[in-house]
Amino acid sequence: MIVARGLTKRYGSVTAVDDLSFTVRPGVVTGFLGPNGAGKSTTMRLMLGLDHGAGRTEFDGRSYGELAHPARTVGVLLDARAVHPGRTARAHLRMIAAGAGLPAGRVDQALDRVGLLDVADRRAGGFSLGMSQRLGLAGALLGDPRALMLDEPANGLDPEGVRWLRDLLKGLAAEGRTVFVSSHLLNEMAVLADALVVIGQGRLVAAESTDAFVARNSRPEVLVRPADPGLLADLLGRAGFAVAPQPDGALVVATHDTDAIATIAMRAGIVLRELTVRHSSLEDAFFTATAGAAQFRGRA
Amino acid sequence: MLDAIRYEFVRLRSLRSTWVLFATGPVIQFLFALIWATHRDMTLQTRFDNAFIGMFLVLAVLPAVAVGVAAFGHEYRFRTIVTTTLTLRAPARILGAKAIVTALFGAVSGAALVAATLLAEAVAGALFTDGAAIGQAFLGAVVFAVLSCLVGLGVAAVSRNAVVALVAMIAFPTIIETLMALGKVDASLIPFSSAARLITTAQWSSPLALLVLAVAFLALSWVTLRRRDA
Numbered sequence A: 001m002i003v004a005r006g007l008t009k010r011y012g013s014v015t016a017v018d019d020l021s022f023t024v025r026p027g028v029v030t031g032f033l034g035p036n037g038a039g040k041s042t043t044m045r046l047m048l049g050l051d052h053g054a055g056r057t058e059f060d061g062r063s064y065g066e067l068a069h070p071a072r073t074v075g076v077l078l079d080a081r082a083v084h085p086g087r088t089a090r091a092h093l094r095m096i097a098a099g100a101g102l103p104a105g106r107v108d109q110a111l112d113r114v115g116l117l118d119v120a121d122r123r124a125g126g127f128s129l130g131m132s133q134r135l136g137l138a139g140a141l142l143g144d145p146r147a148l149m150l151d152e153p154a155n156g157l158d159p160e161g162v163r164w165l166r167d168l169l170k171g172l173a174a175e176g177r178t179v180f181v182s183s184h185l186l187n188e189m190a191v192l193a194d195a196l197v198v199i200g201q202g203r204l205v206a207a208e209s210t211d212a213f214v215a216r217n218s219r220p221e222v223l224v225r226p227a228d229p230g231l232l233a234d235l236l237g238r239a240g241f242a243v244a245p246q247p248d249g250a251l252v253v254a255t256h257d258t259d260a261i262a263t264i265a266m267r268a269g270i271v272l273r274e275l276t277v278r279h280s281s282l283e284d285a286f287f288t289a290t291a292g293a294a295q296f297r298g299r300a
Numbered sequence B: 001m002l003d004a005i006r007y008e009f010v011r012l013r014s015l016r017s018t019w020v021l022f023a024t025g026p027v028i029q030f031l032f033a034l035i036w037a038t039h040r041d042m043t044l045q046t047r048f049d050n051a052f053i054g055m056f057l058v059l060a061v062l063p064a065v066a067v068g069v070a071a072f073g074h075e076y077r078f079r080t081i082v083t084t085t086l087t088l089r090a091p092a093r094i095l096g097a098k099a100i101v102t103a104l105f106g107a108v109s110g111a112a113l114v115a116a117t118l119l120a121e122a123v124a125g126a127l128f129t130d131g132a133a134i135g136q137a138f139l140g141a142v143v144f145a146v147l148s149c150l151v152g153l154g155v156a157a158v159s160r161n162a163v164v165a166l167v168a169m170i171a172f173p174t175i176i177e178t179l180m181a182l183g184k185v186d187a188s189l190i191p192f193s194s195a196a197r198l199i200t201t202a203q204w205s206s207p208l209a210l211l212v213l214a215v216a217f218l219a220l221s222w223v224t225l226r227r228r229d230a
Helices: A040-047 A089-100 A105-113 A129-141 A159-174 A186-192 A210-216 A229-238 A258-267 A282-289 B002-013 B016-037 B044-050 B054-077 B081-088 B091-123 B131-159 B162-182 B191-199 B208-227
Strands: A002-011 A014-024 A029-033 A054-059 A074-077 A147-151 A178-182 A195-200 A203-209 A221-226 A243-245 A251-253 A272-278
Touching: A002 A040, A014 A040, A014 A054, A014 A195, A014 A203, A029 A040, A029 A159, A029 A186, A040 A054, A040 A147, A040 A178, A074 A129, A089 A105, A089 A129, A089 B002, A089 B081, A105 A129, A129 A147, A129 A159, A147 A159, A159 A178, A159 A186, A186 A282, A195 A210, A195 A282, A203 A210, A210 A282, A221 A229, A221 A258, A229 A243, A229 A251, A229 A258, A258 A272, B002 B016, B002 B054, B002 B081, B002 B091, B016 B044, B016 B054, B016 B091, B044 B091, B044 B131, B054 B081, B054 B091, B054 B131, B054 B162, B054 B191, B081 B091, B091 B131, B091 B208, B131 B162, B131 B191, B131 B208, B162 B191, B191 B208
Parallel strands: A029 A178, A029 A195, A074 A147, A147 A178
Antiparallel strands: A002 A014, A002 A054, A195 A203, A221 A251, A221 A272, A243 A251
């Protein structure tokens, strides 16, 4: 389990991370979301003691600096490109294994697990971003750790790689490990993460299960396509429902109560061609939750 | 600490550039020594000593210094300092391991310079055989190379920039020390030039200024590592 308490980081007058506290539980994949510049990477660095700031993060009750065997406790991937380009993949991992007091035999096991064994003796400078991500993951998995902290591990992976990563992380969580993953890929996170920690402008926005987050940050909606939209809209309005007529003749009703809509339509003899509950996506919920927290916005 | 030293050894030996730079110094020294060895008008001792004077020694040691500089410079250039910090954690352990391995590399490089000099003289048929003087040169070259490499390591740690550190390590013994000499600064206070004298004379205090410089930069490195974000 990872417990972060009161994490704060200031750069002069700017507060990049503002009193963040959350818990990352074992056995599930916990996604770490936030707009660009929200402070995700800084938070991860603070958690590991790489940046100086306030607060404390405990991995099974101890800070990273207090761990007896950090590589066996927390596997970390913060920057996949942070490898000397002249060093081979195998040498890079051998170096980490030597420093962490791990047996050299773990190196090839880790390379095999991420699918890089065949290119183990190639220099990392020639690796694609996807291969670098896999090498970074191999480094994180080297000590067979109880917890994983990964910053944007899906960046640069091809679709097969993204699927592989999803299965790998879900598998590791199923083994009872604590998996904490940041990502910009909301659709991927919707499939991967069982729980979420969401931040905006350095502050905690949410720390809950993915389902609870989506439910809390989405409006209930039913799409109904009646034979007589005008009459049904009028009847639903009188019954107290908020109705939004659509250009194609459909109605969007702010409720999850399809039974009530069906009953009103049936009593008025209106034929319904479609009656669908519209589920909000994690993307919709994320934008609702972080509205106003995005630091950088472009124009379409 | 042993794991940290192992980490540094793997880091050092797993790069081709380490071996290229390790070989470059003795090759440069061999060529200098070969030139001096052909000066038949000089005594064998003079030819041997001249191979280590002034810019010759600075240039021959420079590749080894570059390895010392790279020990920290590359960490920041390729952002591997994060991996190093996460693996070794304590700043003292990181700095200590780098200093030990860099010093060992410097010692071997310094000894190789003397070996290259003797080889050049043997090739030229002018082998210097005075055991005491050769021993003195071994000691002096090792001390000079070790301290130079440690200063390079410290400058790179403080500047966090390999290029800046390397330029400083070239400029200091060449330009700054020349200006110091022209400014009539006490010769024993000119670090590199004074330390180089140990190669030819048993002046045991001559490397003191370079030692102080190395210790000062390593201390600054430790403070920098502790205070700044990785």
